[in-house]
Amino acid sequence: MEYFTKTVEETIKLGEMIGDSLFPGAIITLNGDLGAGKTTLTKGIAKALGVKRIVNSPTFTILKIYEGKLTLYHMDVYRLDGIGYDYDLEEYLYGEGVSVVEWSDNIKGSIDEHLRIDIYQEDGQRKFILSTNSKKYDPVMRGIK
Ligand code: ADP
Ligand code: MG
Numbered sequence: 001m002e003y004f005t006k007t008v009e010e011t012i013k014l015g016e017m018i019g020d021s022l023f024p025g026a027i028i029t030l031n032g033d034l035g036a037g038k039t040t041l042t043k044g045i046a047k048a049l050g051v052k053r054i055v056n057s058p059t060f061t062i063l064k065i066y067e068g069k070l071t072l073y074h075m076d077v078y079r080l081d082g083i084g085y086d087y088d089l090e091e092y093l094y095g096e097g098v099s100v101v102e103w104s105d106n107i108k109g110s111i112d113e114h115l116r117i118d119i120y121q122e123d124g125q126r127k128f129i130l131s132t133n134s135k136k137y138d139p140v141m142r143g144i145k
Contacts, residue, residue, distance in 0.1 A: 001141055003128040011037050011126060014144065015044015018115075021143040022049070023136075024070060024096045027111060029104035032119030037126050038102045039076075041117070045100060046072055057102075063092065071097035078103040115140055 005011045018028070018041075028045065030038040039057045046055045049068035057076060066072040073092040080103075093099050093111060104111060113134030120127040130141060 001130050001144070003130065003144060005037075005126050005128070006124060008037075008040055011040045012044035012047065014128065015041040015046075016048040017044075017144045018140055019045035019048025019098075021140045022070065022098050024098075025094065026070075026137075026140075027093055027099045027101065027114035029101045029111060029114050029116045030119065031103065031105050031116070033121065036119040036121055037128075038119060041119070041128075042074055042100045042102070045098070046074075049098060063089070065097075073097050073099040074102075075099065076102040077106050080106050113137075 003014055005014060022045070030041065032038055039055070043055045046066055046068065049070050049072055051066040051068040051072055053066055055066065055074060062075060062077060062079065064074045066074065075089060075092070077089070089107070101107070101111070113136055115130060115132045115137040118129045120129070132141070
């Protein structure tokens with residue numbers, strides 16, 4: 001499905017709608033150029049999960065952990081490009097929290113069942129394309145109004 005936003009606030013709202021129907025072990029992958037809105041969307045997801053701390057880009061840390069109704073693992077694997085698959089991340093990806101992975105295409109090897117969001121910058125708006133390889137995420141898609 002496609003979704004369009006014109007402002008940061010609308011992108012955060014989209015993130016909240018997604019975050020509202022996430023469940024333990026959920027994985028969201030975000031791909032799109034620098035400045036596309038991956039971290040902004042993650043802020044909305046974090047808000048829905050009841051995270052109180054400010055979520056910002058983990059570009060220099062790979063992983064940040066936020067406590068909420070569910071634990072949020074916010075990963076930015078931009079720097080893993082070409083290094084190979086990082087097996088350490090699996091412990092988080094397939095754990096009980098919610099994982100949001102910016103630049104997941106930079107991970108060599110595939111991620112199991114997940115919701116994939118590709119973000120494109122268009123004139124005056126952002127286009128979000130949501131797709132999934134698992135029925136588990138159908139309720140998440142249906143929760144977007
Ligand atoms: P990424 O994590 O993909 O690099 P960020 O979310 O950190 O991107 O940054 C997005 C940038 O684009 C911010 O500077 C934000 O103000 C700007 N922006 C403009 N329009 C939008 C929109 N509709 N949604 C999200 N961000 C937007
Ligand atoms: Mg980012």
